[in-house]
Amino acid sequence: MQDLLNRYSGIGTSFLIDLVALFLMYYVLYFRRHWRTDMLLSYVALNVGVFMTMSVLTQVRVELAVGFGLFAILSIIRIQAGRVTAQEMGYYFLALVLGLINGLGLPDRGLVVAMNVVLLLVVLAVDCKPLRDRSQHMEVTLEGVYTNEAALLAELERKLGGRVAYYEITEINLVDGQMVIDVRLQPGQGVIQPPVQTTTEVRESA
Template identity: 25%
Template structure:
């Protein structure tokens, strides 16, 4: 009974770590609930499998086996983006690590490993010291605009159509039979975010003005 209570207590600690990573770091940036279920379930299952294996040597071997299997996992119906695969990789590795450290009372190592992981994820998600570009692929019908001398007009046309603050353009596959081109456009994520903030602020101001008319 005491061992079962200890496993539950360790699980609560591990779950708190996972909650911080998924709810407070991953979700605010993505606003995508599709992978939240997967992250929590995989982490929970791996932690309990590890916690119920009493033999340390066996648990380490099984843990690395699970780690290897799930880290290369691909769903046939939907390819997991590399960013979500990275989070899944982290959230499978952590329960293996946490189960071993908490079971062996390695609390200092547990704290260092988890705080370091959370810190790195938080800094990278905030983009401190980094400039991130987002890429979108567009099928463009004005194939005459892809000539190098027309790129300023091409950039202006794409910005007007998409509303994106485009930084650079790459011409991909050309289809002269249909007069279309695959164009990769790159834009600054922070610039787009600031546009959204200004737009939301403007909407709030207009809503406030409308309220005063009553």
């Protein structure tokens, strides 16, 4: 009985470390910045699933290459459930890596905790508001079809209130007279065009 407890106490400790790291990732880093509660189930399921899988693989003494092969397969899965931003994909990847590291069952707990801390600190530094505010990525539907690049840039900057650093036309609708443009914008002091207000004319019948 004592041998059994000693054998599986390490998994319990690793799982506790993983849950603490997952809480810090989701609540402290992700939720307080992006305010999406619907992503919690996805992150928890991915992280705990990878942790449990790696724990089983290490207990049955499967080659480490098999675990990394699993990690590679999971990492290329395209997330299609709803609209997922690039930042959220980064958190998916972080949840996967945390589950992988904590599920390996490394005997050096200090090293495991240090790797968790480094991963979280890197995300804390990179996913910060000053860095995000330097550039914004958006998809713009523009009324009218522009064939002159300078006129198109001027119209985008006038409407969006910033400097267009890069753009790419993804769709042109000649029937409705619209263009869909992928824009990288550096926010500035430009004036955003207000929405057009329509008036309704009421006529009294004699």
